[in-house]
Amino acid sequence: MNRIYLDHAATSPMHPEVVATFSEALGAVYGNPSSIHGTGRAARKALDHARKTLATSIHADDNELIFTSGGTEADNLAVFGTAGKKDGKHIITTVIEHHAVLHACEKLERDGYDVTYLPVGENGCVRAEDVKNALRDDTILVSVMMGNNEVGSIQPIAEIGELLKGTNVTFHTDAVQAFGVLPMDVDNLHVDLLSVSAHKLNGPKGIGFLYQRKGTDIAPLLYGGEQERKRRAGTENVPAISAFAKAVEISTTTMQEKTTVYKQYKTIFKTVLTKCGVDYKENGSNSMPHILNLSIPGIEIESFLINLDLAGISASSGSACTAGSIDPSHVLVAMYGEHAAESRNSIRFSFGLGLTPEDIEQAAEKTAQISQRLALK
Ligand SMILES: Cc1ncc(COP(=O)(O)O)c(C=O)c1O
Known part of the structure; x- marks a missing residue:
């Protein structure tokens, strides 16, 4: 795969x-x-x-x-x-x-x-x-x-x-x-x-x-x-x-180009999700170009990450794994409050070397499929 x-x-x-x-x-x-x-x-x-x-x-x-x-x-x-x-x-x-x-x-x-x-x-x-x-x-x-x-x-x-x-x-x-x-x-x-x-x-x-x-x-x-x-x-x-x-x-000479490309990746990802009818919210504003953190209502982060992994996509909750379980992110708790859904339904996609726009499109399509499947359960 x-x-x-x-x-x-x-x-x-x-x-x-x-x-x-x-x-x-x-x-x-x-x-x-x-x-x-x-x-x-x-x-x-x-x-x-x-x-x-x-x-x-x-x-x-x-x-x-x-x-x-x-x-x-x-x-x-x-x-x-x-x-x-x-x-x-x-x-x-x-x-x-x-x-x-x-x-x-x-x-x-x-x-x-x-x-x-x-x-x-x-x-x-x-x-x-x-x-x-x-x-x-x-x-x-x-x-x-x-x-x-x-x-x-x-x-x-x-x-x-x-x-x-x-x-x-x-x-x-x-x-x-x-x-x-x-x-x-x-x-x-x-x-x-x-x-x-x-x-x-x-x-x-x-x-x-x-x-x-x-x-x-x-x-x-x-x-x-x-x-x-x-x-x-x-x-x-x-x-x-x-x-x-x-x-x-290398990173100094490619910084400008990477910024443009990663911003495009964010747009592609979000456009695909919207097209597929996924309800999502972007966490954090004025964010660095390589990090896209999305809250997807109805999903539960652990099974979501496992399903993405099975589909060949490596992403992260952004927060620490402790003894096999994922603690609510201290950053999202700080942003939205202790019991906010965002601290349990948010996922971080981060971009870098070796990716293509096609990869991003494919990953977003799979993300959409999985989130719809899990939200139905
Ligand atoms: C903001 C920030 N600070 C510090 C660290 C720790 O860096 P290192 O893994 O090189 O010890 C990380 C790594 O995740 C980070 O993202």
Whole structure:
């Protein structure tokens, strides 16, 4: 069966050129970049080259990047790293953050910190005004994601950055879903810390970075060697970092085109559903082009996803699976309320490399058939 993969927000296939860069580097670039001999220097050269490409993609300086094992570690480093350096005990974040931020904040609450979780409207967006109103003298960190991973809603990062300018508050954004999809300039956004992960944009899994603005102090999570200017101990994964840089090179040059294509995919998908008479509602507004989250009244998400899977379509509820069952999405609960039907009947389709308009049409037709069949039961 020809499977149609519509779960690129969960993870994405590696681009063939990224696979080529990765496998070549795995064989050839095996030196330790901290070694002073020629083999080490070759690894250092590859690392420096990749670092430059990645830093340039967000308009940062090379030494402002800290390589991590992915988005989760970058988010944890931002939250715990800030708490480890600053004196205040108050943090502001949002109810729709990824668990990499939410669970880190919850841990800090258990350690005596006070965390304000800002609400979102039905559009899935936080208001910059609410950030302003939540600020206190002892606020040390504001962490607001750039694009939500479940409904795709884009948050007002530049506006929040502007209002935090000149304060002592560190501003972090989790850009894991938005990187490679939205253009990014850390100066225009006025962010101090920004998290990125390679596997969301056709790079390898297990590699990412935290951008740390010069002058922003964070404590390390890991202790050991002096890698990453003593900010993250451990020998750098040079092949993965080189492959990451290749993925970013490709995604930067194709960003405009991808935006147009994914917007078309959204239109195709929704047009087919409408034509087939499916009653649906789109969750989240001002959303990133690659994420389409739909609420379909009458369906129950678990059996819906299973039926889609049997029909060869990989999609997701966007929320976590716990012990084989799907918890109601914390994002949809935040948008619509605890008992809202949307938190149990919504499905996320996310687009990426290798899809064609025909795939989207076919997937939408199957979605329509399945939703009508299940709604009849
Ligand atoms: C918004 C967001 N933040 C953080 C993460 C975690 O990234 P990683 O899987 O690289 O640890 C994800 C991955 O799903 C994400 O979507």
